[in-house]
Amino acid sequence: MINNNCLLCNDAKCTRACGVMDPARILRSLYFDNEEVVANYLDDDVACNYCDERCRDACPVKVNIRDIVTGIKKPEKKYEIDYECLRSEFCGLPLENPFLLSSSVISSTYDMCARAFEAGWGGAAFKTICLMDINEASPRFSAIKGDNQRIIGFKNIEQLSDHALVENLEIFRRLKDNYPDKFLLVSIMGRNDEEWAYLADVLNDSGADALELNFSCPNMTEGETGSDVGQIPELVEHYCRIVKQHTRLPFIAKLTPNVTDITESADAAIRGGADGVAAINTIKSLIEVSIDRDEEVIYASIGGYSGKAVKPIALRFITELAKDRNLQDKHISAMGGIETWRDALEFIVLGADTIQVTTAVMLYGYRIIDDIKDGVALCLKKNNIPHITDMEKITTDKIIPTDSLDRSYIIYPKFLRDKCVGCQRCYISCMDGGHQAISIVEDRPVLDPKKCVGCHLCVLVCPQNAIISSGIKVPKKR
Ligand SMILES: Cc1cc2nc3c(=O)[nH]c(=O)nc-3n(C[C@H](O)[C@H](O)[C@H](O)COP(=O)(O)O)c2cc1C
Numbered sequence: 001m002i003n004n005n006c007l008l009c010n011d012a013k014c015t016r017a018c019g020v021m022d023p024a025r026i027l028r029s030l031y032f033d034n035e036e037v038v039a040n041y042l043d044d045d046v047a048c049n050y051c052d053e054r055c056r057d058a059c060p061v062k063v064n065i066r067d068i069v070t071g072i073k074k075p076e077k078k079y080e081i082d083y084e085c086l087r088s089e090f091c092g093l094p095l096e097n098p099f100l101l102s103s104s105v106i107s108s109t110y111d112m113c114a115r116a117f118e119a120g121w122g123g124a125a126f127k128t129i130c131l132m133d134i135n136e137a138s139p140r141f142s143a144i145k146g147d148n149q150r151i152i153g154f155k156n157i158e159q160l161s162d163h164a165l166v167e168n169l170e171i172f173r174r175l176k177d178n179y180p181d182k183f184l185l186v187s188i189m190g191r192n193d194e195e196w197a198y199l200a201d202v203l204n205d206s207g208a209d210a211l212e213l214n215f216s217c218p219n220m221t222e223g224e225t226g227s228d229v230g231q232i233p234e235l236v237e238h239y240c241r242i243v244k245q246h247t248r249l250p251f252i253a254k255l256t257p258n259v260t261d262i263t264e265s266a267d268a269a270i271r272g273g274a275d276g277v278a279a280i281n282t283i284k285s286l287i288e289v290s291i292d293r294d295e296e297v298i299y300a301s302i303g304g305y306s307g308k309a310v311k312p313i314a315l316r317f318i319t320e321l322a323k324d325r326n327l328q329d330k331h332i333s334a335m336g337g338i339e340t341w342r343d344a345l346e347f348i349v350l351g352a353d354t355i356q357v358t359t360a361v362m363l364y365g366y367r368i369i370d371d372i373k374d375g376v377a378l379c380l381k382k383n384n385i386p387h388i389t390d391m392e393k394i395t396t397d398k399i400i401p402t403d404s405l406d407r408s409y410i411i412y413p414k415f416l417r418d419k420c421v422g423c424q425r426c427y428i429s430c431m432d433g434g435h436q437a438i439s440i441v442e443d444r445p446v447l448d449p450k451k452c453v454g455c456h457l458c459v460l461v462c463p464q465n466a467i468i469s470s471g472i473k474v475p476k477k478r
Pocket of ligand 1: 102103104105127128154156158159160161187214217254280281282306307308310335336337338356357358359360
């Protein structure tokens with residue numbers, strides 16, 4: 001991500017002021033890790049070279065847009081990008097692209113799904129429907145923020161769709177009639193055998209293309225539902241069997257990450273007749289704690305954790321699902337912290353067939369699909385990969401177990417003097433969280449290679465990106 005303080009405005013004033021290009025779109029692409037896509041589209045003689053910086057004047061935080069745009073590295077070669085390479089399948093059914101809204105508030109009305117479809121999403125997992133009386137809490141979200149107020153972890157206590165079943169059925173019919181080429185995955189949750197059977201039955205000719213069985217919502221209060229089911233493989237198998245008896249649609253089981261071994265529930269789902277699995281739902285967490293004794297303790301209740309912060313956890317679960325023998329010819333739909341095209345491809349190369357997103361859409365809008373599609377399409381083109389389904393998967397043997405890592409060398413950090421501003425953050429971290437290998441000489445860090453163990457903590461904490469990996473493997477002296 002290019003470091004700028006763009007607010008990612010809607011109907012951005014910079015673009016309105018420019019009139020020649022779409023600077024807001026360019027800055028958004030940079031934010032979502034897509035410098036190469038911007039460079040690919042940008043004219044060689046970019047209009048910014050001749051302008052009076054109207055965009056900057058119009059910008060509420062005065063981002064230096066011209067410097068950013070003119071500083072974008074020119075590509076060695078430009079590519080024609082189209083989206084044909086993104087066509088995929090869901091259990092044999094065609095998908096315009098494998099990028100779907102995941103089941104949540106973002107896919108809870110006709111209007112929202114329709115807008116997402118128009119924006120370019122391949123389909124949607126509709127907000128979980130049920131026969132319960134849903135009464136949501138207010139407020140129901142909380143977040144962990146990083147620098148620049150960027151939300152990196154998101155917490156929610158939202159439950160399921162609070163529309164009546166008939167209302168949702170009417171929405172599915174209209175969505176299918178008006179968007180026949182978009183994929184409609186309907187998420188369901190029952191409280192008992194009868195409810196699972198009824199929901200499966202009623203959705204047969206509803207316009208739904210497939211079902212997703214929600215065995216994973218951590219926010220349920222009624223009996224044995226949500227992640228309470230997903231944690232018990234016997235129940236997962238049991239409810240899958242019931243749905244199998246009542247549906248003519250393909251269906252996948254959405255699994256909970258709140259288990260030690262996710263393959264136990266995945267295998268149970270397949271035994272019960274599921275055509276695949278989806279993971280991960282949100283991770284059980286405590287939504288908020290107030291430590292002010294005068295206040296009532298608010299929201300000290302269990303909720304679900306999602307967003308960028310959970311991506312490594314989701315990647316680990318998808319890896320385990322992808323290597324599960326019982327899932328080799330089954331569909332794997334991945335989610336958990338996906339924001340950019342690069343995130344999406346990481347899950348695809350690990351074995352995912354489709355990608356689902358919620359939190360990033362809640363934070364940035366349906367428009368993030370532009371950068372996911374463009375980034376993936378350009379990457380495929382550059383690497384001469386005709387089709388997203390042709391991406392080579394990272395096989396299990398390429399994932400190096402911790403006990404097989406080559407531990408015979410050190411890769412030292414490299415200090416970029418021209419970028420360093422002398423904040424000494426690397427020094428503090430190395431002193432108190434590392435190996436005391438950095439000292440400060442004339443206000444700048446100096447490394448002692450005898451003490452440095454190559455842990456790269458300094459690389460991670462430098463706020464100026466002034467420390468990088470040298471990339472050189474130096475054999476350890478032992
Ligand atoms: C506000 C909110 C509501 C959600 N509601 C549902 C739901 O109704 N059904 C479901 O299966 N998952 C639900 N989820 C989980 C998401 O579909 C998804 O599995 C999870 O958030 C991880 O993906 P993400 O990091 O892209 O958000 C919800 C998530 C959020 C944040």
